[in-house]
Amino acid sequence: MRTSTNQSGFSVVELVIVVAIVGILGFVGYTALHRQDKKTTKTTTTTSQSAAATDVPASPAVTSTSDLDKAAATLDQTDTSSSSDSTQLDSQLQSF
Numbered sequence: 351m352r353t354s355t356n357q358s359g360f361s362v363v364e365l366v367i368v369v370a371i372v373g374i375l376g377f378v379g380y381t382a383l384h385r386q387d388k389k390t391t392k393t394t395t396t397t398s399q400s401a402a403a404t405d406v407p408a409s410p411a412v413t414s415t416s417d418l419d420k421a422a423a424t425l426d427q428t429d430t431s432s433s434s435d436s437t438q439l440d441s442q443l444q445s446f
Contacts, residue, residue, distance in 0.1 A: 360368075
């Protein structure tokens with residue numbers, strides 16, 4: 351008497367092939383990422399050196415919220431024509 355066996359699943363050869371492909375793709379991806387990281391570091395170092403050479407401050411000029419308030423007050427005092435522009439933009443946005 352013959353018994354039929356319904357075996358399902360992956361063979362060892364199939365699993366080895368899949369693991370090899372995933373390993374190769376992982377290695378290529380890691381190499382590309384590492385190479386890009388080196389480029390970014392090199393560019394950042396070059397940019398930092400050129401910024402130091404031209405005396406550009408590394409930190410932003412705004413150090414507190416009071417500086418932001420002063421800047422906003424200055425903008426409010428200087429340009430009154432922008433209010434009509436903003437009203438026109440608001441009306442155009444509402445039409446959409």
